[in-house]
Amino acid sequence: MTLEEQVLDRIKPSPEEKEKLQEVASELLSNVITAAKQLGIKNIIPKLVGSAARNTWISGTHDLDIFIAFPESTSREELKVNGLLIAREVAKDGKNIEERYAEHPYLNMNYRGFDVDLVPCFAVDSASMIKSAVDRTPFHNEFIKMSIPGREDDVLIMKQFMKGTGTYGSELRTQGFSGYLTELLIVHYGSFRNTMRNACNWKPGLTIDMLEHGTVKHEDPLIVIDPTDPKRNVAAALSLNQFAQFIDVCRLYTEEPSEDFFFPKEKAPMKENEIIDMMNSRGSSFVAIVFKAPDLVDDILYPQLDKMEHSVRALLDEYDFKVLNSGYWAKEDAIILLELISSELPNVKKHRGPPVWVSEHAQGFKEKYQDSDELFSLYIEDGFYVADIRRKFSTAKHLFNKRMRTCSLGKHLGEAVTEGFTILEGNEIAKIKESEFRIFLRKWEQKK
């Protein structure tokens, strides 16, 4: 049995598991029709979409996406009201019911052990005429159901490979490959192996346009034109780093295949002394900004953490602190971690003024500094006045405590930071007990 067959063996749903899923899905579809009838809502069509409908789901994932399609002529208001009425009726038998929001509200619930989304949508004639983003999904469903038969196993293996290597998932936290994108790659390249072989030589700007119908120029690292919508790049959410990461792991796997790519060994949290040793051996300065993480869904929280990381790096840069590496982690607390060349700078800072011969500016510059307590020395260098003055912030900690508010932060993190934050340095960071944070720190030990 090849390695890939062995993997498939672990991830392919058993006939019993499939049967169970079919049964629950059928029940839900029929419940939707019953509910609509009871409520007197006509002309709706329930549809099972997503990987469950395409036979591309991995054993153990119990997600069901049930779409409730309304006629195109339905008004937005009517769809919203009636869609939720039907969903709530169906959800009567479910648990942990939650109203969620995309463009429209939809319901999420647990139903007989399955994680079920009940999503109202418009039944439009083609994906290029959609009235709401979710209307596209049924078209994707049709395309994959038509083109994937016989290659479902390759999709499963590819998905598992991406999961294992951290490249699966198009949400903002991951910025990797979506399920639909993975399926399209298998349709295009024909198999897991052939996709891998080709990905080893991908270059940014690569365009895959199976139906040769693309109409728009995209600037993304990978462009996969949606077979159901010529204007859309299915890979738009894939970041340059995840694109590069995928190429890298494809090469590594091709050179030396191993089960670890699919099922990586769980990383152990670093121990306190390991963290201290790591920091000492690098000899750089580690600084952590710690604050209470606001209670937000990942797609809102992670982009804001990303923005904060960038703002904080820009702040450090503005005040001459050189950042080597940075990252963020969040659970109950959120932590922005920075590795600096040094978290301390000398008091003195060189400030170059105008050339001596530009007399108006020269006068102003000298007057500003001449009798200032902030001045160490004032001299001419290369024809320019230069003032060696006192630096405003000679430690990163002082800078953060005084200037964090000037950082451009997302709404929720801005509020969280205003409520308070703590700066930890060096060994204080090694005392943070959260084991997931201590796994996150392994990033600093990573060797490809």
Place this chain on the structure above:
Amino acid sequence: MTLEEQVLDRIKPSPEEKEKLQEVASELLSNVITAAKQLGIKNIIPKLVGSAARNTWISGTHDLDIFIAFPESTSREELKVNGLLIAREVAKDGKNIEERYAEHPYLNMNYRGFDVDLVPCFAVDSASMIKSAVDRTPFHNEFIKMSIPGREDDVLIMKQFMKGTGTYGSELRTQGFSGYLTELLIVHYGSFRNTMRNACNWKPGLTIDMLEHGTVKHEDPLIVIDPTDPKRNVAAALSLNQFAQFIDVCRLYTEEPSEDFFFPKEKAPMKENEIIDMMNSRGSSFVAIVFKAPDLVDDILYPQLDKMEHSVRALLDEYDFKVLNSGYWAKEDAIILLELISSELPNVKKHRGPPVWVSEHAQGFKEKYQDSDELFSLYIEDGFYVADIRRKFSTAKHLFNKRMRTCSLGKHLGEAVTEGFTILEGNEIAKIKESEFRIFLRKWEQKK
């Protein structure tokens, strides 16, 4: 009495002092003729040149430049031999006789308390036809003697102002204003005050061409076309910094005239604790490279020190040490002093490799670092491989001890450094006892 009259009172030679100089100069000119006769050398003309001949010498300076002009038809060899024969004959009555070299050899001696140069030259028809650089001097002499009468006092005041402000002297150590250049400025602007007034608004590229006969484009900060040679810029030796410095002190003097510009108070050497306080308050790292200064004339030593300062800064820069300020000082020891943001850097250094998608380079990069002891971590950033590796030199001292030989150094300093050098840091520098070095350190306290 105005300030400038008071200054003049201190620097203008008394009638007695002038008479004494006249007497000694006459005696020397007559001795040259006698010597030539004795030696049977014909057609030579002795000339008194320089400030002594022009009445632009400052009281107390006892320099006499006696030129021995040979007919233009004389061969170089003949001039060299016969010139020195005459000079040696004249020098029989002098002390501390030294043979020195410009383009030709000449004699320097002490004669009745005067510092006398006896310089053979060719008597050419015009300064544009000179056969040797010194041949130009008699033409300068004629031009100034013709145009300066009535303004000698302004030259004296200007020279003293330049001496007091460190801008006088065209030798390579100073790169300031020569005596001839100073005289030309007074001829052009008419007076000390008018020169000062104009200099406040000088800009680089200013051209003064009194005879409107300049023929060559010069790139220097100040261009003063030689009235006796249309191709030559008399201010070619003036550095941009001295040009700027002069503008600056002219402005300061114009705003608030004071005797201090002419006769600056002597700076006291810094005390050990003052040096330590200065370094601590700046918070930067001071590093000194100390070695035995080779016994060289200033015009050879200082350009080499300048070159060494630049090479050392380039070396530091190459290895990520950031230089704030630097300088050099020499007496028995030579010292290159460097002020750094920090003389220590973390062990880790970020090394960016090729983009992941350039597979040939990617392979080489990963192979080079993957299993190296020098590797801390290897990861992908912005689509590029990045290796966090061990820095070769994490202290400036270590860098100097290992790599000083790779610096591009002048011949003599290269030899001196090869024989050995010492690196001093921080408080060790405060222990250097040389009082002139401790005055030099006041540069770090300078406030205009």
